[in-house]
Amino acid sequence: MQEATFLILTSLAEGSQHGYGIINDVTEISAGRVRLRAGTLYTALDRLRVDGLVEVDREEVVEGRLRRYYQLTPDGTKLLAAEAARLHANATAAMRRLSPLGVVT
Amino acid sequence: MNSSASLEHGYRRLLAFYPRSFRRENEEEILAVLMATAEDGQQRPGLAISADLIRSGVAMRLRPTVPRSAHTVRAAVKLVYLAAVAELALLATVVLTAASARAEVLKIAPAQVSALTVHIVADEVFLPISILLMLWLAWSIGRRQDWARLVLTAYFGLTTLSLLYTLAQGAATVVPADLIAGGVFWFFQFAAVVLIFTPQSARYYQPQPTERQAA
Numbered sequence: 001m002q003e004a005t006f007l008i009l010t011s012l013a014e015g016s017q018h019g020y021g022i023i024n025d026v027t028e029i030s031a032g033r034v035r036l037r038a039g040t041l042y043t044a045l046d047r048l049r050v051d052g053l054v055e056v057d058r059e060e061v062v063e064g065r066l067r068r069y070y071q072l073t074p075d076g077t078k079l080l081a082a083e084a085a086r087l088h089a090n091a092t093a094a095m096r097r098l099s100p101l102g103v104v105t
Numbered sequence: 106m107n108s109s110a111s112l113e114h115g116y117r118r119l120l121a122f123y124p125r126s127f128r129r130e131n132e133e134e135i136l137a138v139l140m141a142t143a144e145d146g147q148q149r150p151g152l153a154i155s156a157d158l159i160r161s162g163v164a165m166r167l168r169p170t171v172p173r174s175a176h177t178v179r180a181a182v183k184l185v186y187l188a189a190v191a192e193l194a195l196l197a198t199v200v201l202t203a204a205s206a207r208a209e210v211l212k213i214a215p216a217q218v219s220a221l222t223v224h225i226v227a228d229e230v231f232l233p234i235s236i237l238l239m240l241w242l243a244w245s246i247g248r249r250q251d252w253a254r255l256v257l258t259a260y261f262g263l264t265t266l267s268l269l270y271t272l273a274q275g276a277a278t279v280v281p282a283d284l285i286a287g288g289v290f291w292f293f294q295f296a297a298v299v300l301i302f303t304p305q306s307a308r309y310y311q312p313q314p315t316e317r318q319a320a
Binding site: 051 | 127131133134135136137138139141142153154157158159160161162164165168170171172173174
């Protein structure tokens, strides 16, 4: 899974969000390292909707413009959990082997 | 035109790189996000944002519309692209070795030179057309076009007949590289045809009246 996809799913794990909210949230989750661009975000969201991992929760009109809120589907939640567990296991293994070397802060 | 209107106009032009069906559903929403992330007084889309919109729009036009879980369809699409690659390799071989092959044949069997020339010219004309057809079919099959399955099957029938004809002519007139490339091409098509007619693939070629519109 690409990092952008992982972060989008992570952002939605807390509840439904609109596009602009996801962009800000992803910046926050990644401590400013990943700044999603609108093109990338909506291409990823379209893919995630086709794959049945994300769905539209509700729509609002704000200042004359449509605003859609997206949420995880049960499949999306399951996939994110599996991916998070995989990354966590890898990171734990790396940390364990690095700690005797004294490079882990 | 004030700066915000000119910026919006610029973004709309970039969004034209996306497929129309996607734009119909999402243009206003993306535009809202783009406008919200713009700088105050900005008049034109920035370079990085523009590149991202163009890249994403083109990628969306090219990629399959079947979900990742449609393994059989996705494998078939890859095989048809591979068939195009095999043909491209054959075309490159034919073009690069044409002169040396002619010289060789002129030495051994001068009477065969015109037959060889016909063969080479036929390849140089036919292969580019076939490559384009394969690329188009691969793209269409990934985008749930039922007719593309039928056209691929018909083309596979022709490939089979032409391969049998080549084999029937005997080894004397057949260039081994030609036969190998023909066999590889045939196999990719064969596997793709089998995959797109499995029951797992069939559901992606049913009419889908409300799926996207309902979202």
